Amino acid sequence: MAYLTGVACTPFGRHEGSSALGLMTVAVREALKNAQVATAQIDGLLAGYATTFPHLMLANLVAEQLGIQPDYCHAIQSGGASGLTMVMLARELIRSGRCKNILCVAGENRLSGQTRDMAIQSLSQVGHIDYEVPFGPTVPAYYALLAARYLHEHGLKESDLAQFAVLMRNHASTHPGAHQRDLINVDAVLNSKAISSPLKLLDCCPISDGAAALVVSLEPTTANALRIRGAGQAHRHQHVSQIKDIHATGAKAAADLAFREAHIDRTQIEYLGIYDSFTITLMMLLEEIGFAAPGEAAIKVRNGDFSAQGALPLNTHGGLLSYGHCGVAGGMAHLVEAVLQLSGDAGARQIAEREWGYVHADGGVMSAHVGIILQREQRN
Amino acid sequence: MDKLAQHFWSGCNEGELRLQRCADCNHAQFFPRSHCLNCNSDHVEWQVSKGIGTIYSVTRVERAPTDEFRALAPYCIALVDLDEGVRLMAHANRTLAIGAKVRVTFFNHNNRSLPRFEPL
Numbered sequence: 001m002a003y004l005t006g007v008a009c010t011p012f013g014r015h016e017g018s019s020a021l022g023l024m025t026v027a028v029r030e031a032l033k034n035a036q037v038a039t040a041q042i043d044g045l046l047a048g049y050a051t052t053f054p055h056l057m058l059a060n061l062v063a064e065q066l067g068i069q070p071d072y073c074h075a076i077q078s079g080g081a082s083g084l085t086m087v088m089l090a091r092e093l094i095r096s097g098r099c100k101n102i103l104c105v106a107g108e109n110r111l112s113g114q115t116r117d118m119a120i121q122s123l124s125q126v127g128h129i130d131y132e133v134p135f136g137p138t139v140p141a142y143y144a145l146l147a148a149r150y151l152h153e154h155g156l157k158e159s160d161l162a163q164f165a166v167l168m169r170n171h172a173s174t175h176p177g178a179h180q181r182d183l184i185n186v187d188a189v190l191n192s193k194a195i196s197s198p199l200k201l202l203d204c205c206p207i208s209d210g211a212a213a214l215v216v217s218l219e220p221t222t223a224n225a226l227r228i229r230g231a232g233q234a235h236r237h238q239h240v241s242q243i244k245d246i247h248a249t250g251a252k253a254a255a256d257l258a259f260r261e262a263h264i265d266r267t268q269i270e271y272l273g274i275y276d277s278f279t280i281t282l283m284m285l286l287e288e289i290g291f292a293a294p295g296e297a298a299i300k301v302r303n304g305d306f307s308a309q310g311a312l313p314l315n316t317h318g319g320l321l322s323y324g325h326c327g328v329a330g331g332m333a334h335l336v337e338a339v340l341q342l343s344g345d346a347g348a349r350q351i352a353e354r355e356w357g358y359v360h361a362d363g364g365v366m367s368a369h370v371g372i373i374l375q376r377e378q379r380n
Numbered sequence: 381m382d383k384l385a386q387h388f389w390s391g392c393n394e395g396e397l398r399l400q401r402c403a404d405c406n407h408a409q410f411f412p413r414s415h416c417l418n419c420n421s422d423h424v425e426w427q428v429s430k431g432i433g434t435i436y437s438v439t440r441v442e443r444a445p446t447d448e449f450r451a452l453a454p455y456c457i458a459l460v461d462l463d464e465g466v467r468l469m470a471h472a473n474r475t476l477a478i479g480a481k482v483r484v485t486f487f488n489h490n491n492r493s494l495p496r497f498e499p500l
Contacts, residue, residue, distance in 0.1 A: 117446075130389075131388070136452065137469070138441065138445045145459055146437070148437045149436065152437075197440040199439075242467075
């Protein structure tokens with residue numbers, strides 16, 4: 001068995017004078033404190049990558065910085081899915097007997113550590129260097145190609161996508177650490193700056209500074225530890241031009257593996273943390289994984305199903321779209337929030353008591369998928 | 381750039397859209413590789429596309445990634461399904477929508493000949 005025993009997420013936004021290592025240090029110290037695990041007890045360390053700090057051995061660097069001497073240590077790269085990949089691997093290392101307490105960490109000064117042009121250029125390289133990048137695409141353009149086709153096939157409108165941006169902003173407005181907290185409506189999304197049709201500025205996540213850390217342990221070191229009940233991955237392509245079926249990108253396949261392990265079905269899930277780099281990402285993932293029928297996720301948003309008080313609360317921290325996106329840690333924030341909500345530690349944002357949560361991340365252009373199922377164990 | 385990519389882009393300079401076909405199983409593929417993805421044969425051969433296809437998806441890029449492309453913006457990037465059975469990314473005429481039948485043309489930008497699809 002493996003438990004998420006301690007989590008932490010810094011505020012996301014502009015942190016002038018910050019560094020990748022400094023941000024990670026803040027998150028790690030808080031996560032260890034929450035887990036009630038000492039640095040000497042950490043025997044495994046996994047780290048993400050940082051575009052502003054492309055070090056060859058980032059995990060070793062973090063270990064040295066924090067005074068940790070793990071028996072197992074390396075960095076991981078699978079884009080936005082890196083965070084959940086780390087947690088899935090940590091669980092495997094614990095189940096195999098290799099480690100007892102594993103620290104998973106990522107963070108970077110993606111906003112303040114480089115110009116916006118540098119960020120946009122480096123990120124666009126997730127496209128194929130010889131057969132896509134020469135055409136001048138951006139990451140929003142890759143997702144816009146998916147969005148245009150998806151809306152076309154389902155007879156949906158840009159205002160359907162905009163619903164997701166409004167929902168994420170509503171949730172972020174209740175979180176003091178969120179990058180963007182001012183409330184917006186559908187018209188504001190539709191009237192925001194054109195980026196790559198059909199996506200506007202508010203269909204896209206912001207670029208942020210921030211960090212997140214999680215501790216995965218063999219034993220539930222605190223009363224609020226959550227059990228990891230299932231995990232799954234799927235990888236069907238790297239590049240948008242190589243996607244064979246936009247309704248089978250690998251999201252459902254990854255989720256199916258996780259649900260098979262947990263021996264539960266979709267209807268038992270009571271909280272969702274779903275990757276939302278763009279509004280279309282969230283729509284496609286919810287529908288492919290099966291939390292809404294194809295073409296109907298926006299209807300559920302309008303019905304309030306995914307709000308904090310709804311039947312299936314979704315990204316109650318505000319997601320990448322409004323809590324913010326600082327790279328690998330951006331995709332970890334969904335898991336941090338899921339842990340806080342299910343364990344009853346979400347403070348003023350606390351939702352009604354729930355037992356089961358599902359968290360999903362994608363890296364690249366719906367390329368690398370990881371799904372994780374969490375359960376709050378019954379208390380005495 | 382590797383040799384396969386060089387051959388593709390030199391084709392664009394000569395007004396040819398080049399894809400691959402397997403000499404053993406007849407599978408068409410793009411982007412080019414050293415082997416057939418369908419049957420793993422090494423006998424993949426170049427074929428000049430007729431340049432006719434259908435728009436699978438298209439986006440109008442307003443926010444370009446670099447100065448070179450900022451000079452061109454806004455421009456349309458499309459995924460095009462060629463009649464030969466492969467999909468590729470290219471530029472597209474601004475009037476084109478999903479499902480439109482198209483033919484390839486080429487234009488020079490930043491010392492490179494880029495394929496751009498026009499209405500058929």
